[in-house]
Amino acid sequence: MSKGFKSVAMAFIVLCLVIVTGCGNANGGNNGGNEASGNTAASGGKGKTDILFWTPFSGADGEFMKKIVEKYNSSQDQYKLKMVVQPNGEYYKQLDVALSTGKESPELAVMHVDQIPTYVNKGQLNPMDELAATAGVKKEDYVDAPVKYATIEGKWYGIPLDVHPLVMYYNKDLFEKAGITAAPTNRAEFEAAVEKLTDKSKGVYGYVLPTLWPQQFIFPTLVWQNGGELWNGTDVAYNSPEAVEMVQWLRGLVEKGVSPGDVQQDGENTLFLQGKNAIQFNGPWMKGQFDEAGLNYGVAPVPQIGKAKQAVFAGSHNFVVPKTVTDANVVAGIGDFLKYVASNSMDWAASGQAVASKAMLESEEFKALEIQSNVAKSFDHVQFAPNVLNWATISDPIWGELSSALLGKKDAQKAMDDAAAKSRQAMKK
Known part of the structure; x- marks a missing residue:
């Protein structure tokens, strides 16, 4: 993970606030956010629903997520994810402004798991249960620790991408x-x-x-x-x-x-x-x-x-959906993308991360990765930052x-x- 991830983790994790474990801008910074999102735009003669997707991956790891997004966009003709990279050290400041003002707010975002309780407490995240059920995404499809942490008062707020332990x-x-x-x-x-x-x-x-x-x-x-x-x-x-x-x-x-x-x-x-x-x-x-x-x-x-x-x-990158997202087409597209990632995240593993999808962890392709598979051996013992508001x-x-x-x-x-x-x-x- 790059030094950008350090700044998050040093605020306790923010492991990585943390970590860490990534962080130069692969998509022209905020420029992507100026494009309309959640709308159907003409593309090759067919309508596609645009989905604005924010990540803090402003370093080398950003290219790996970019590959996943590009492959997903090419795999179907209903939805188009527009990935915008915000500098990791400023990510949550930018996200706070976007969610508070509603201006250029993402419809899908990556969030460190230990940040989720704070944003739930502020009433800024949608539960993922209905979206996940419709898309065929289940809690048992993922490593237990981040799922349990992101389940608050019986509602599931974050679908994990990875777990990054020491x-x-x-x-x-x-x-x-x-x-x-x-x-x-x-x-x-x-x-x-x-x-x-x-x-x-x-x-x-x-x-x-x-x-x-x-x-x-x-x-x-x-x-x-x-x-x-x-x-x-x-x-x-x-x-x-x-x-x-x-x-x-x-x-x-x-x-x-x-x-x-x-x-x-x-x-x-x-x-x-x-x-x-x-x-x-x-x-x-x-x-x-x-x-x-x-x-x-x-x-x-x-x-x-x-x-x-x-x-x-450990830290964990999770996918979250802001409370402002209500467009049914956008919600369906987000679910479709997350279902895709659950079985197509080897590009993220190539960045050095151990992915959270059990299907990926159990695949021969992942097991062949000596480093990442050794990282995954710690998953049964991981703990995250205390679930306390303003812990950082x-x-x-x-x-x-x-x-x-x-x-x-x-x-x-x-x-x-x-x-x-x-x-x-x-x-x-």
């Missing part, structure tokens, strides 16, 4: 040199591996600890694995003993010397690309960059570092305080207590 990338050449034959799966194996992989005389480290992004994916993963929570139902909980222990464990990697101590933004990725960082935790969106660099790398689920359970933070704002203090703790500038307990206090103050505003 995964472990590792340098196969460094593993072979260190005599490590398999990716670590638990804390003991991970700690033993990073010790073997570290060679300070050559500037090579077993695991380079990021102090900023993508901690928005790493920290929640470790907290959940250790039996902690970010939200306990009524209050923030990331200053719990379970959470603090994981902050101390991360800092301990620096103190043990298996990671350098002052890693700047993207420093861990720079060293991974240089062959000087053996293991990196990041998202599926990194695949394209690593392939382009010619790295000999592998992908595996994040090891269970915590003491309680296997868990991993509430949780934002975590990242500055966590960075201070990881850099050794502040005690772990003190940092998390300060983060919790700032979050509680934000909740009062």
